[in-house]
Amino acid sequence: MMFLSRVWLGLRTGGHGRRIIVWAKIMLSLSLLGLLLLYVNWSEIPYYLQAISPLTLGTVFFLLILQFPISTLKWKQSLEIHHLHYSFGFLQKVLCIGFFINNFLPTMIGGDGYRILKTIPRNGFKSRAVSAVLLERLIGFSVLMILGLVGGLFALTDNQSYIVNYYVGASLLLGASGIALLLAVRRGAFSSLARRVTKMQKMKILTTNIDHIRRDSKRLWTIILVSALFQGIAIAVIYLLFISVGAERVLAKCALIGAIAGIASILPISINGIGVAEGSFVFAAHELGIDFDQAIVVAFLLRILVLPLSVICGLVYLADTHHWRSTHRP
Numbered sequence: 001m002m003f004l005s006r007v008w009l010g011l012r013t014g015g016h017g018r019r020i021i022v023w024a025k026i027m028l029s030l031s032l033l034g035l036l037l038l039y040v041n042w043s044e045i046p047y048y049l050q051a052i053s054p055l056t057l058g059t060v061f062f063l064l065i066l067q068f069p070i071s072t073l074k075w076k077q078s079l080e081i082h083h084l085h086y087s088f089g090f091l092q093k094v095l096c097i098g099f100f101i102n103n104f105l106p107t108m109i110g111g112d113g114y115r116i117l118k119t120i121p122r123n124g125f126k127s128r129a130v131s132a133v134l135l136e137r138l139i140g141f142s143v144l145m146i147l148g149l150v151g152g153l154f155a156l157t158d159n160q161s162y163i164v165n166y167y168v169g170a171s172l173l174l175g176a177s178g179i180a181l182l183l184a185v186r187r188g189a190f191s192s193l194a195r196r197v198t199k200m201q202k203m204k205i206l207t208t209n210i211d212h213i214r215r216d217s218k219r220l221w222t223i224i225l226v227s228a229l230f231q232g233i234a235i236a237v238i239y240l241l242f243i244s245v246g247a248e249r250v251l252a253k254c255a256l257i258g259a260i261a262g263i264a265s266i267l268p269i270s271i272n273g274i275g276v277a278e279g280s281f282v283f284a285a286h287e288l289g290i291d292f293d294q295a296i297v298v299a300f301l302l303r304i305l306v307l308p309l310s311v312i313c314g315l316v317y318l319a320d321t322h323h324w325r326s327t328h329r330p
Contacts, residue, residue, distance in 0.1 A: 025271050032275030036282060036296060044293045052244040052301075060240055061305055063233050068309075070233070071095060074226040075115070078136040081216045081223075082128035084121055093316060094118045100313035102272050103306065112137070128212070135213060136223060141262075143227040145171055147235065148259020154252035155288060163287045167256060234258055241298040242290070253288045260284040278303065 072092045079086060098111025112133050119129040149171040155164050213220065238254040264280035265273030278299040285295035 025269065029270040029275035032270070032279045036275075036278060036299075039292065040296055041293050045297060048245040048294060048297045051246060052241070056240055056244045057305075060237050061308075063237050063240075064305060064309060067230055067233055068092065068096065068099075070226060070230045074140070074223045074230065075132070075136050077219045077223050077226070078132040079119060079129075081135070081219045082132045082212045083124075084119060084128055084132060086119060091119075093320065096313040097317045097320070100310050100317055103310040131212075136227075139223050140227045140230065141266075143224065144231050144259050144262050145174075147228075147231050147255045148262075149175070151235075151252040151255025151257075151259070155256055158249070161287045161289075163260070163284060164256065167260065231258070237302070238298065241301055242294065245294045245297055247290050247294050250290065253285070253290065257281060257284045257288065274303070 069088075069092065072088060072095050075095060076086070076088060076091050079091075094115055095111075098114045100111075101114050102111040116129045116133055119132070120126045121128060149168060152164050152168040152171070156168065235251075235255050235258050238258055239251055242250045242254060261277050261281040261284065265277035267273075267276060270276045281299040281302075282292065282295040285298075286292050
C-alpha cells in the first residue's frame with residue numbers, strides 16, 4: 001500500500017485548500033444521495049428488489065466484469081498508436097488497480113493518473129502515456145454521446161420532454177460543428193496556423209502525438225469499435241435492470257439516460273461522480289417517463305454491483321504490492 005499511503009499522506013499534508021476541495025466533494029456527494037433518498041417511497045422498494053431475479057443480477061455482474069478486458073483492449077490499442085507496447089496482462093492489472101483507486105480513495109490523482117504513471121516511457125516523449133489515456137477517453141466519450149443521440153432520436157417519437165429536445169439539439173449542433181471543423185482542416189483552412197505551431201519547440205510534443213494518431217487509422221478504428229462495444233454493454237446493463245423492475249419500452253431511453261449520467265459523472269465536483277451520477281440518472285429517467293422509485297433502485301444497484309469488483313481490484317493491488325516488496329527486499 002505504499003502508493004496509496006503516499007497519496008493519502010499528500011492529501012493530509014498537501015495544503016489547506018486541497019483538503020477543503022476534497023471534503024467539499026465528499027459533502028456534495030453525501031448531500032445529493034441524501035436528497036434522492038428523501039423522496040423515495042420506501043414501501044415500493046422491497047417489491048422492486050424482489051422482482052430482480054438472481055439470474056439477472058448474475059448476468060449484469062458478468063457484463064460488468066466483461067467490461068474490464070474490453071477497456072484494457074482499447075487502452076492497449078491507444079498505447080500502441082503512440083508506440084508504447086505493454087502486455088495485455090500488465091495493462092489489465094494496472095487498469096484494475098486504477099478502478100480500485102477511483103472507487104475507494106478520495107484523492108486528486110485518480111485511476112487515470114495511476115495508469116499514466118505506470119505506462120510513462122523511459123525514452124522519447126513521456127507525454128505519450130498521457131495522450132494515450134486522453135485519446136481513449138475522448139473516443140469513449142464521443143461514442144457515448146452518439147449512442148445517447150440515437151436513443152434520444154428514438155425517444156422523441158413517444159416523449160417530448162425538454163431533456164430529450166435539449167440533448168438531441170445540443171448533440172446535433174456539436175456534431176455538425178465538429179464535421180465542419182474537420183472539413184475545414186482537410187481543405188487547408190488552418191494550414192498557415194499549423195505551420196507556425198509546428199515550428200514552436202514547446203508544441204513539438206503535441207504535434208508529435210497528433211502525428212502518431214493520424215498515421216495509425218487501423219488502430220484508431222479498432223478503438224472506436226471496441227468503445228462502441230463497451231458502451232453497448234453499459235446500455236445493456238441498464239436495460240436489464242430496468243426491465244427487471246417492470247419498466248417498459250426503455251431500450252432507447254437507456255442509451256440516453258446512460259449518456260446523460262456519463263456526462264454528469266465526469267464533472268469534477270464529487271468523489272468518483274457519487275451522487276452526481278445517481279442524481280442525473282434518476283432525473284433523466286423520471287423526465288423520460290420512468291417511475292422515480294424504479295430509477296432509484298436501478299441507479300443504486302449499478303453503484304452497489306461495482307463495489308465487489310472494486311474490492312477484488314484492491315486485493316490485486318495488495319498482492320502486487322506484496323510481490324514488489326518481496327522482490328525488492330534489501
